[in-house]
Amino acid sequence: MIDREARDVAVTALRDFMEGAISNREYERKYPTSERDPALWAIYSQIWFHYSDISEHTLTGKHQLNVDGQRLLERCLLFLRSDLEYLWPPQKLRLWHGILRLLGLGRIMKRGKTDEATLYDAGVWPFFDTAQRNQTASLAHER
Numbered sequence: 001m002i003d004r005e006a007r008d009v010a011v012t013a014l015r016d017f018m019e020g021a022i023s024n025r026e027y028e029r030k031y032p033t034s035e036r037d038p039a040l041w042a043i044y045s046q047i048w049f050h051y052s053d054i055s056e057h058t059l060t061g062k063h064q065l066n067v068d069g070q071r072l073l074e075r076c077l078l079f080l081r082s083d084l085e086y087l088w089p090p091q092k093l094r095l096w097h098g099i100l101r102l103l104g105l106g107r108i109m110k111r112g113k114t115d116e117a118t119l120y121d122a123g124v125w126p127f128f129d130t131a132q133r134n135q136t137a138s139l140a141h142e143r
Contacts, residue, residue: 003037020058039086087128
C-alpha cells in the first residue's frame with residue numbers, strides 16, 4: 001500500500017537533506033514512518049548507509065555524496081514521488097552491519113551484499129526493474 005501523505009513528507013525531507021538545507025539529525029526527525037508503506041522504511045534504511053550518524057552534518061564538504069550515492073538518492077526521490085508499490089522483499093536488519101559500519105569496516109558489508117544483488121537489479125533500486133524506473137522517469141519528465 002502507498003501512503004501518499006507520508007511519501008510527500010519523505011520527499012521534502014530527503015530533498016532538503018540532499019541539497020544541504022538540513023542536517024542528518026533534522027532529516028532523521030522529519031523523515032516519516034508508516035506501517036502502511038514499506039517503501040518508506042526500505043528507503044530510509046538504505047540511505048542510512050550513505051551518511052554518518054556519529055555527528056551532526058549536512059551532505060556538503062567532506063560529507064558530500066559520491067556519484068553512486070547521489071544517483072541512489074535521486075532514484076529514491078523519483079520513487080517516492082510515484083504511486084508505485086514497493087515490490088522488493090523486506091530487507092533484513094542485521095545488527096552486525098551497523099557495528100561494522102561504526103568501526104569503519106563498511107566495505108566488508110558490500111562483499112556480502114554482492115550475493116543478494118545478483119538476484120535483483122540493485123542498480124535501479126528502489127524500482128523493481130529498469131523498465132519500471134524508465135517509465136517513471138519518462139512520466140516525471142513530461143510533467
